[in-house]
Amino acid sequence: EVQVVESGGGLVKPGGSLRLSCAASGFTFSSYSMHWVRQAPGKGLEWVSSISSSGGYISYADPVRGRFTISRDNAKNSLYLQMNSLRAEDTAMYYCARLAAKYYGLDVWGPGTTVTVSS
Amino acid sequence: EFVLTQSPGTLSLSPGERATLSCRASQSVSNSYLAWYQQKPGQAPRLLIYGASSRATGVPDRFSGSGSGTDFTLTISRLEPEDFAVYYCQQYGDSSWTFGQGTKVEIK
Secondary structure, eight states: OOEEEEEOOEEEOTTOOEEEEEEEESSOGGGSOEEEEEEOTTSOEEEEEEEOTTSOOEEEOTTTTTTEEEEEEGGGTEEEEEEOSOOGGGOEEEEEEEEOSSSSSEEEEOOOEEEEEOO | OOOEEEEOSEEEEOTTSOEEEEEEEEEEEOGGGEEEEEEOTTSOOEEEEETTTEEOTTOOTTEEEEEEEEEEEEEESSOOGGGOSEEEEEEEETTEEEEOOOEEEEEO
């Protein structure tokens, strides 16, 4: 079964750090670009970051650029999001998602992991 | 900054009725880069439409997408009980991705 599963969420104080992980299975992870998308409580979806299949091309949304770092380990079929200098407005459900191979759409999503930034 | 504006914010309809959801872009979007997602409470989003008009695997044919340039539409021909959810459009451009704010389709 094709799936991705996030982990690493939790409660962190403002200014703190957290590292999210996304474990992929059921497909050739190294062939796909991967994304992080977040959703604040009661709000809409917000794209956070993306990384190409090889890791050579990375993009960030403006609100997280300079604070978050996306990376991947194709040998471990894993995607990561290192989040530093966290703010209250980073509180959200964070989803890992796969970019489809032949078209621009996120076709596989994980169940998400919750990040809460609060003192 | 690329902005996608969805309307209406909420659509109140009955099962069996037709739903028409709009997504307007602040700049022209290549059809290849426009997608639609469905999200139900407590669940991750699900890809419905890619390339503005192509249905993703397993998506019923009552869902259809259309449009070009800056104006795109998601149509649900006859609402089924499981279709009541929030719908988001999404575009790719300038090395970033943008979601619309969503349209909630609720039972009237």
